Structure formats: C-alpha cells, structure tokens
Amino acid sequence: MTQTIKSISQPKLSLNILTPEEVKQIHTTTLDVIESVGVRFPSQKALDILEAHDAQVDRVSMIARIPGHIVEEYLAMMPPTYTLAACDRGLDLPLDGKYSHLGTDGCGVEILDAFNGMLRRSTKQDVMDVARVADYLEGIAFHWVPISAQDCPPQSRSLHELQAIWQVSKKHVQTESVVTEKEARAAVEMAALLAGGREALRRRPLLSIMQCTTSPLAQDGGSLEAGLVAAEAGLPVGYMTMASSGSTGPITLAGNLVVGNAEVISALVLMQMAYPGCPVYYAAAQTITDLRTGAYTGGGPEDYLFGAATNVISDFYNIPLSMGAYATGAKEPDWQAAVDNSLSAFMAVSTLSDMLLGAGLLHGSRIFSYDELLLDCEIWSILHSMFQGIVVNEETLAFDTIQKVGPGGNFLGQKHTRQYMRQRWQPTLMDRRPYEQWNAKKDGARQWAREKAQHILSDYHPEPLEPGLLKELDKIISHIEKDE
Amino acid sequence: MSNELFTQLTNSLVDGDPDATVEFTRQALAAGIEPMTIIREGLMPGMNTVGDKFSCGEYFLPDLIIAADGMKQAMELLEPELKVRNQSVESLGTVILGTVKGDIHEIGKSLVATMLSANGFKVFDLGVNVPNELFLAKIKETGATILGMSALLTTTMTVQRDIINELKEAGLRAQVKVIVGGAPVTHSWAEEIGADGYAEDAIGAVQLAKQLVSQ
Numbered sequence: 103m104t105q106t107i108k109s110i111s112q113p114k115l116s117l118n119i120l121t122p123e124e125v126k127q128i129h130t131t132t133l134d135v136i137e138s139v140g141v142r143f144p145s146q147k148a149l150d151i152l153e154a155h156d157a158q159v160d161r162v163s164m165i166a167r168i169p170g171h172i173v174e175e176y177l178a179m180m181p182p183t184y185t186l187a188a189c190d191r192g193l194d195l196p197l198d199g200k201y202s203h204l205g206t207d208g209c210g211v212e213i214l215d216a217f218n219g220m221l222r223r224s225t226k227q228d229v230m231d232v233a234r235v236a237d238y239l240e241g242i243a244f245h246w247v248p249i250s251a252q253d254c255p256p257q258s259r260s261l262h263e264l265q266a267i268w269q270v271s272k273k274h275v276q277t278e279s280v281v282t283e284k285e286a287r288a289a290v291e292m293a294a295l296l297a298g299g300r301e302a303l304r305r306r307p308l309l310s311i312m313q314c315t316t317s318p319l320a321q322d323g324g325s326l327e328a329g330l331v332a333a334e335a336g337l338p339v340g341y342m343t344m345a346s347s348g349s350t351g352p353i354t355l356a357g358n359l360v361v362g363n364a365e366v367i368s369a370l371v372l373m374q375m376a377y378p379g380c381p382v383y384y385a386a387a388q389t390i391t392d393l394r395t396g397a398y399t400g401g402g403p404e405d406y407l408f409g410a411a412t413n414v415i416s417d418f419y420n421i422p423l424s425m426g427a428y429a430t431g432a433k434e435p436d437w438q439a440a441v442d443n444s445l446s447a448f449m450a451v452s453t454l455s456d457m458l459l460g461a462g463l464l465h466g467s468r469i470f471s472y473d474e475l476l477l478d479c480e481i482w483s484i485l486h487s488m489f490q491g492i493v494v495n496e497e498t499l500a501f502d503t504i505q506k507v508g509p510g511g512n513f514l515g516q517k518h519t520r521q522y523m524r525q526r527w528q529p530t531l532m533d534r535r536p537y538e539q540w541n542a543k544k545d546g547a548r549q550w551a552r553e554k555a556q557h558i559l560s561d562y563h564p565e566p567l568e569p570g571l572l573k574e575l576d577k578i579i580s581h582i583e584k585d586e
Numbered sequence: 587m588s589n590e591l592f593t594q595l596t597n598s599l600v601d602g603d604p605d606a607t608v609e610f611t612r613q614a615l616a617a618g619i620e621p622m623t624i625i626r627e628g629l630m631p632g633m634n635t636v637g638d639k640f641s642c643g644e645y646f647l648p649d650l651i652i653a654a655d656g657m658k659q660a661m662e663l664l665e666p667e668l669k670v671r672n673q674s675v676e677s678l679g680t681v682i683l684g685t686v687k688g689d690i691h692e693i694g695k696s697l698v699a700t701m702l703s704a705n706g707f708k709v710f711d712l713g714v715n716v717p718n719e720l721f722l723a724k725i726k727e728t729g730a731t732i733l734g735m736s737a738l739l740t741t742t743m744t745v746q747r748d749i750i751n752e753l754k755e756a757g758l759r760a761q762v763k764v765i766v767g768g769a770p771v772t773h774s775w776a777e778e779i780g781a782d783g784y785a786e787d788a789i790g791a792v793q794l795a796k797q798l799v800s801q
C-alpha cells in the first residue's frame with residue numbers, strides 16, 4: 103500500500119501577528135537577556151564548550167552569559183532547510199518553509215483504552231498501538247512518542263518506545279523522551295541500524311530529537327548532553343520552551359516570548375558551537391498559567407497567539423519550528439477540546455509553522471485518547487481545506503454556468519458542478535444528517551471516531567520490521583539494561 | 587494610635603506591599619506593642635482577608651504569594667521578640683518538602699511550600715534533586731509529621747515509591763504522613779505506592795495537610 107501524507111502547503115491564507123520591527127525588538131531584548139541575565143546550563147560539558155567560545159561562565163551557578171555578537175555569529179550557521187527522512191522515501195518531510203506537517207503529541211502518562219474506555223497507565227504495547235493507528239492516518243506526517251512505556255525500565259524506556267514505533271511505522275520519528283547522553287548514543291545506534299549505517303543516517307536522518315528547556319532561563323543537563331550526541335550524528339535537534347506566562351515567564355506575552363526565545367536560541371547556539379552547521383530547529387509550546395492554581399492550562403487565547411507568533415520568530419532565525427498546537431487542556435474530547443484544538447492548530451498553520459505537535463492527547467498532554475486523535479485529524483482535514491482559500495479565476499467565477507442556470511435554477515445537475523465538486527471538503531466525523539436520522543440514534547463524532555480507531559486497530563497491519571533488525575534493536579536495548 | 591497601625595498593617599498585606607508590612611511591623615514594635623498582639627490584630631486579619639478574596643475569585647495566586655512574603659518578613663522581625671518572651675506561634679505541623687533525586691523541577695513544590703507556611707505549617711524545603719537519605723535525615727532531625735515529594739518525570743516518579751519503602755525500613759513510616767505531587771502523578775499512583783495523600787495543586791495540598799494532621 104502506497105501511503106500518502108496530507109500536509110498543508112501553499113496556503114492562500116496568512117496572518118499578520120508581529121511586525122518585523124516587533125520581532126526585532128523581541129530578538130534584541132533576548133540578546134540582552136542572554137548577555138546580562140544569562141541562562142543556566144547545568145552540564146560541565148556544555149559549560150566547557152560555551153567558555154571555549156567566549157561565553158562568560160560561572161561554574162558555581164552554572165549560568166552562562168553569551169555576548170550578543172557571538173550569539174548572532176552562531177545563529178547564522180544554522181541550516182535553513184533540510185528534510186526529515188523516513189524509512190520509506192515517499193514519506194519524507196521537507197522542512198523548507200513551505201509546509202505545515204502534523205504529528206502526534208507526547209508524552210502522556212495515561213491512556214483511554216480504545217475498546218473498554220477505561221483510563222489506565224500507559225505501556226509499551228500502547229505506544230505500538232497508537233503508532234500503528236498514526237501510521238494509518240494520512241493527516242499524521244510524523245510520530246512523537248505519544249505515551250510513556252511505563253512497564254519498561256526507566257533507563258531504557260525511551261529506546262523501547264522507539265523500537266515500538268519502528269515496528270509498526272516507516273514514518274519519521276521525532277522523540278522527546280531521549281533525555282540522557284547514554285540513551286542518545288543508543289538511539290543513534292538504533293537509528294543507524296535502520297538507516298543502513300552512520301553516514302546513511304546523517305544523509306537521511308529518520309530520527310530527530312526534541313529536548314525541553316527548564317523555564318525560566320535554564321536548560322536540563324541530560325537534555326543538553328543528549329542533544330550534543332544527536333547533533334554529532336547529524337540528527338536534527340530542537341529545543342522546546344514551555345514558558346508559562348505568569349509563573350515561568352512574564353505575565354505579559356511579549357516578555358514570555360523573550361524568556362522562551364532566550365532558552366531556545368542559547369541551546370541552539372551551543373549546538374552550533376559544538377557542531378557548526380548541524381541541523382537544528384526551534385521548538386515551543388508556550389502557555390498561560392492558571393492564576394488560581396498555578397497549573398499548566400494547555401489552551402486559551404494566549405496559547406493560540408503564541409501558536410502563530412512563534413513561527414514568525416523562527417522565520418526571523420530562518421530555521422524550522424516544531425510548535426505545540428492542539429494539546430488541549432480538556433479532560434474529555436468535548437467542546438473545550440474542540441475550541442482549543444481548532445483555534446490553536448489554525449493559528450499555528452496561519453503563519454505556516456513547519457511541524458505541529460500534536461494530535462491525540464487530553465488534559466495538558468497527559469492522557470492519550472484514540473477518539474481525540476481521530477477528531478484532531480478531522481480538524482486537520484478542515485484546516486487543509488480552509489488554507490486552500492478561495493481561488494478566483496475564470497473557471498471558478500463560473501459565468502457560463504451561472505448563465506445556463508439562470509434565475510431560480512439549480513446547480514446540482516450541472517456539468518460544472520460535477521467537474522469540480524470533489525474539490526469540496528467531505529466530512530468523516532462532522533454530522534450533517536437530517537434531524538430525524540440523528541434523533542433515531544443520537545450518535546455522532548465521538549462514537550464514530552471511537553469506531554474508526556477500533557477498526558484500524560483490528561484491521562490495519564502494516565508490514566512488520568524485518569526480524570533480523572528487530573533482534574539487533576533488542577540487543578542494543580539489552581546492552582543498556584545490563585549496564586545498570 | 588495602635589488601631590490605625592493595625593489597619594495599616596492589615597492593608598499592607600491586602601494591597602500586596604511587603605515593604606510597607608515590614609515598615610509598619612517595625613513601627614508597632616517600636617511603639618511597644620506586644621508581638622502576639624501585632625500578629626493577632628494586624629497581620630492575621632490581613633491574611634484572612636486575602637484568603638477570603640482568593641476563595642471568592644477576586645484575588646489570584648500572585649496576591650496570595652506576595653501577601654505570604656509580607657507575612658514571612660514580618661514574622662522574621664517578630665520571632666526574636668516572641669522568643670525573648672518565651673512565646674511562639676503554634677504551628678499546625680512540621681513539613682519536609684522536596685523534589686526527588688534526578689529531577690530539577692520545583693515551581694509547584696515551591697508554591698506548596700509558600701502556601702503551607704502561610705497557612706501555619708513549619709516548612710523545610712529541601713529543594714531539588716534531593717538524595718533519599720536527606721529526606722530521611724531531615725524527618726528524624728525535625729520530628730516532622732508530613733513528608734511531601736514532588737516529581738515531574740515518569741522516570742523520577744518511581745523514587746517516591748522507593749522513599750516510602752525506605753521509611754518503612756528505617757522504622758519512620760508511622761511518624762510521617764506522606765503526600766505526593768507533580769504532573770505525571772495521579773491519585774491511583776499515590777494509592778499504588780502507599781502514600782497517604784495526593785493533591786493536584788498547592789491549595790489542595792494545604793487542605794490535605796490540614797486534614798492529615800488532624801487525624
């Protein structure tokens with residue numbers, strides 16, 4: 103079966119959210135923060151690299167202050183475009199600023215069972231099942247590790263997760279759960295095995311790495327060291343800020359962008375200092391803090407604004423962006439989830455964010471729901487249609503057909519209608535039935551999404567990974583587990 | 587004259603002006619007012635008003651935190667005066683808090699520390715990446731009745747279970763009520779590992795702590 107991926111490209115709609123002057127101000131303020139306030143890099147390795155490249159480093163506080171001109175020097179080395187490769191070339195994803203690709207979200211800790219609807223802790227089997235459904239869905243261009251394989255040992259968990267996804271899918275994998283140097287080395291080894299060697303992997307990276315910063319203004323030591331290992335191997339590496347306006351970032355939105363920006367670009371600069379020209383990307387999932395509880399909200403007008411604004415900033419740096427969109431704070435696939443996911447995804451695509459994370463999770467990226475995954479893909483399908491915009495030309499203006507139909511006529515039986523009708527969007531989950539048909543069953547999107555997921559799980563069985571390769575992956579994982 | 591000062595103290599907390607709280611506390615001490623009276627007539631009414639406004643949705647966390655900061659600074663001035671008079675403000679209990687080994691996330695945990703202090707608990711916040719031994723040592727040293735552990739990663743969450751087991755081995759399990767928190771932590775995880783409670787946010791943690799010490 104030839105798979106196709108439905109990404110959004112050549113949008114006819116766009117959004118103006120930040121002027122070039124405003125972006126420049128965000129950038130210069132960021133440089134001031136990095137130079138005078140500094141960013142914490144809790145890794146001696148990272149501090150060594152920064153110091154060797156003229157950053158001012160305090161070994162006790164582990165805070166590095168990097169002069170602005172040095173930051174800009176290394177930012178200029180970041181390659182503007184590259185491709186996220188897949189095990190099947192037909193599934194490659196160009197990151198050339200012309201596409202928005204949708205991925206699954208991660209990394210949840212619980213899952214709503216597809217068949218009995220129960221909420222339970224996630225396992226490796228769940229990772230595999232979710233990846234299999236994601237492989238089937240044309241809206242999903244790449245995988246994130248959707249949920250944590252909590253039945254696997256902590257030290258090798260992220261590797262089990264990769265293995266689980268690779269067993270059922272040839273789409274690109276971007277992992278956010280490889281957060282130590284040791285795991286990163288093993289992950290590179292595993293990816294190289296699938297790619298056909300280290301050089302092949304560098305040319306066609308079928309794995310990319312995503313790391314989180316620790317807002318405000320700090321990195322995670324393991325994340326830095328894992329990133330460096332990945333960068334050395336030529337895997338695209340991104341650093342994600344989740345600065346939360348009001349608690350881990352300023353309550354004012356521009357300030358929150360600045361704090362996150364300082365975290366992200368300082369980490370990317372470190373990558374460039376270590377491996378000039380290595381492929382990197384901006385990643386972000388800024389949000390607003392709930393002012394009553396201090397909690398992560400995962401949705402709201404501010405979130406949607408960040409979703410559009412961040413790609414304008416990453417465009418300024420001329421690098422791809424992996425943007426936290428979707429990822430509702432709702433606990434069920436309900437009205438709130440629909441509002442959050444529609445608006446956040448729309449905003450992220452409106453400025454053509456290269457990668458969108460991600461479909462399928464509820465409750466602030468903690469609970470995986472098959473229903474939500476399917477519903478999110480329907481939203482994607484709607485956006486795909488919307489962003490084609492309104493095409494105006496002689497054919498679409500349809501003067502001849504209008505003349506033929508005339509006043510009081512009907513366009514349904516027209517050749518013109520038949521010729522172009524398949525350009526119109528067709529729902530799979532949105533309910534357009536007559537009232538009584540609905541009233542007889544009172545079912546709808548959620549039930550259909552659930553049934554669709556169940557069918558995919560029962561009937562869709564992609565070509566499995568070659569047993570020899572699977573065994574080799576097992577060996578790498580066992581090696582890590584024996585080491586502890 | 588002292589009534590006016592008490593009003594000013596109360597307002598400084600309600601208006602979120604810790605510098606003013608400190609200043610008026612100094613003035614009250616200089617005027618010879620008893621520290622217990624300053625607390626009862628000036629500071630507690632302010633904290634209660636802030637608490638009430640928060641409950642009805644008029645005030646938000648930053649209002650609580652800033653008021654708690656003002657209260658803390660005022661108490662730092664008053665503690666020595668209380669000690670000299672052989673008096674003390676009764677605490678609801680001693681709490682040891684920390685983020686477990688391997689984990690450096692602490693904002694939620696720090697918020698819990700602030701809220702518990704502001705609500706009458708004596709809190710020792712051990713910070714982040716806390717070695718298991720340190721938790722146990724501090725519990726022994728202080729005779730604490732509550733241990734609160736935070737973890738933000740599924741890979742560090744398991745340490746919460748380890749520590750509960752170590753408490754049992756050290757014969758300390760009966761002394762402390764154990765509460766757990768952090769984004770990946772759930773009610774069922776807390777039950778599974780034998781914790782005494784789980785709260786989803788700082789306000790919940792305060793309610794839980796009050797409930798546990800009254801048992």
